[in-house]
Amino acid sequence: MSSSENEYRPGDSQFENGASNVEKATFASIGVMKQLCEACEKLGFTAPTDIQRDSIPWALQGRDVIGLAQTGSGKTVAFALPILQALWDNPSPLFACVMAPTRELAYQIAETFEALGSGIGARCAVVVGGVDMISQQIALSKRPHIVVCTPGRLQDHLENTKGFSLRTLKYLVMDEADRLLDMDFGPKIDQILQVIPRERNTFLFSATMTTKVAKLQRASLTNPVKIEVSAKYSTVEKLLQYYMFFPFKHKDCYLVWLLNEMAGQSAIVFGRTCNEVLRIGLLLRNLGIEAIPLHGQLSMDKRLGALNKFKSGARKVLVATDVASRGLDIPAVDLVVNYDIPSYSKDYIHRVGRTARAGRSGKAISFVTQYDVELLQRIEQVIGKKLEEFSSEKDAILLLQERVNEAQRMATLELKEIQAKRGKGGKRGRSDGDKQISLSEAKKLKKQGKKNRH
Structure with missing residues (x-):
């Protein structure tokens, strides 16, 4: 650790900012003003989480902050509250800029700012790719206080939007x-x-500290305080982690059995590619399981639509690529299924972090075939614990195989039909997963496929 960087670990009294007992810390006791405390109460934030309790006092003092905490620990509120409090003290347009890696996370961060800042009149604009630039230019011309963005689109506006800086x-x-x-x-x-x-405050928040992040820290932060409230790689205590081991050819069969066993619970199924996510979604729909896909090749409207349907409970199963694995706070996800076990161990941590959030419990089940054993062992080594085998009835699962085989054939046919339609549509550069399939379209294609076979 460099001499210019202060490091804090829980228990150091100088960081408690007047809170006599860390266990009893409140937002007021760590320096948050009354209006924002009331906003927290309305949103159900009864007490600060560890990362909030330890970083907010430093941020309110005007220090740069590096916040390292596991996923689901409340990092967004940890940086939103100090910014909104500073905005109240010194209101000005284009006051803060928040950069996020994905479009969905950018919208979620903006929602948090708007919810916390509604009582003090904070205005927010979201600037991400996949959305018309003109509508974003109009939003920026209204001089919002906070811009939440992905870096590529922000750079586009800095270069091309007249009057924006x-x-x-x-x-x-x-x-x-x-x-x-x-x-x-x-x-x-x-x-x-x-x-x-150059004269600004910078907050850098992350679940993991990599060499790239350390380099970015040196380039962009001044005398930062480093707040670390978890081990480098960890999962939360209330998360129950299991694996299921079976031959690769039975993968879909095990997924269908598991989702039937967990019927009524909300589940995110993670696949490796956009095409695989789309295929799994079609397969599940053919078997009467209402699943909705989410991946990077969908339009922004459809991505947000899929998220909102899942959040509201209109769809119980979300099938997603790793675009849904980072930062998204989806209330009460009961189950995470790693249909394709991730190649990188830290991706596993972020995926399973979609459940067991904010003190709730949850389950994560990873599918392990004969090709995945080494990946599982690597994950167990990184998280420091052995996964338990999830109890299942092999005979009962394999009874589903015939129905699943039929659904697989239909999903493959539907996928080919959709791709053929796109080819005729002449939209160049559009890839397989770009269009979300409606249930009615899937049913039409299914009927057509049956006619073709007969």
Whole structure:
């Protein structure tokens, strides 16, 4: 640790900012003003989480902060409250900029700012790819206080939107910083850092501290306080973690059995590719399980629509790529299924972090075939615990095989029909997963497929 960086670990009394007992800390006791305490209460935030309790007092003192905490620990509120309090004290447009790695996370962060800042009149704009730039230019022309963005689209606006700049910026936040850099946003972030004021506060929040994040920290933060409230790689205590081991050819059969066993509970099923996510969604629908896909090749409207249907409970199963694995706070997810076990152990941590959030319990079940044993062992080594085998009835599962085989054939046919339609549509550059399939379209294609076979 460099001499210019203060490191805090829980229990150091100088960081408690007047709270006589860490266990009894409240938002008021760590310095949050009355209006924001009331907003927290309305949103059901009864007491600060560890990362909030330990970082907010430093942020309120005007220090740069590096916050390292496991996923689901409340990092968004940890940086939103100090920014909103500073905005109340010194209101000005384009006051803060928050960079996030995914579009969905950007919208979620903006919702948190708007909910917490509604009582003090905070205005927020979201600037992400996949959305019309003109509507974003109009939103930026209204001079919002907080801009939440993905780095690529922010850079587009800095270069092409007349009259838009970040000259008045007082706060810069890089959320999920490790993922920002994993997604090759590094050059864009470097360009943005060159055109924003040097005199600013910077918050860098991440679940993991990588060498890339450390490099970014040195380039963008001044005398930061490092708050670390968890081990480098960890999962929450209330998360029950299991695996199911079976031959690769029975993978779909086990998924259908598991979702039937967990009927009525909300589940996120993670697949590796957009095409696989789409295929699994069609397969499950053919078997009467209402699943909705979410992946990076869908339009922004459809991605948000899928998320909202799942959040509201209109769909109990979300089938997703890793676009849904980071930062998204979806209330009460009961089960995470790693249909495709991730190649990188930290992706496992972020995926399973979609459940057992904010003190709730949850289950995570990873599918392990003969090709995945080494990946499972690597994950167990990183998280420091052995996964238990999830009890299942092999005979009962294999009874489903015939029905699943039929559903697989229909899903494959539907996928081919959809791809053929797109080819005729002439939209160049659009990939397989770009269009979300409606239930009515899937049914039409199913009927057509049956006619073709007869």
